[in-house]
Amino acid sequence: MKKLIHILSFCLFLNMPAILPAQNQPAAPGNTAISPICPRIAMMISHSQDLKLSDSQLQQLQALQADLVRNNSPVLNELSTARSSLAGMMNAPAPDLTAMKDTMKKASDSELQVNSTKVDAFGKAYGLLNNEQQALFNQLWISSMQPSKQ
Numbered sequence: 001m002k003k004l005i006h007i008l009s010f011c012l013f014l015n016m017p018a019i020l021p022a023q024n025q026p027a028a029p030g031n032t033a034i035s036p037i038c039p040r041i042a043m044m045i046s047h048s049q050d051l052k053l054s055d056s057q058l059q060q061l062q063a064l065q066a067d068l069v070r071n072n073s074p075v076l077n078e079l080s081t082a083r084s085s086l087a088g089m090m091n092a093p094a095p096d097l098t099a100m101k102d103t104m105k106k107a108s109d110s111e112l113q114v115n116s117t118k119v120d121a122f123g124k125a126y127g128l129l130n131n132e133q134q135a136l137f138n139q140l141w142i143s144s145m146q147p148s149k150q
Contacts, residue, residue: 053133086107
């Protein structure tokens with residue numbers, strides 16, 4: 001049993017950056033904090049002129065992002081609470097492995113819910129674009145993923 005606790009503790013230690021947000025630090029790009037918005041929709045909005053979006057398309061994209069923030073914020077609060085709770089459990093003198101697993105599942109479920117809503121919103125956003133806009137967006141997105149040449 002002791003060996004199992006040591007193995008589980010070591011596995012959790014290796015995954016801490018993915019499980020726990022940085023203590024007393026604001027969420028920042030590159031931090032493990034999850035954003036409530038969809039980066040692909042954000043790119044569509046920021047490249048509205050390049051994509052030649054109509055006013056209607058832009059308003060609909062902005063509405064989709066606002067809905068994501070409204071719907072994902074409470075779930076992200078639940079995720080933060082679960083991560084904090086897990087940190088406390090890990091520091092307990094006698095960790096309750098079952099409670100830790102349950103809390104990890106809650107955190108995982110919350111993260112999945114946020115990411116699923118982003119995928120659904122992206123599907124709606126992508127459907128607002130015409131074929132030319134979709135092709136240009138795909139190029140913009142792919143080029144944004146390439147390492148910058150310096």
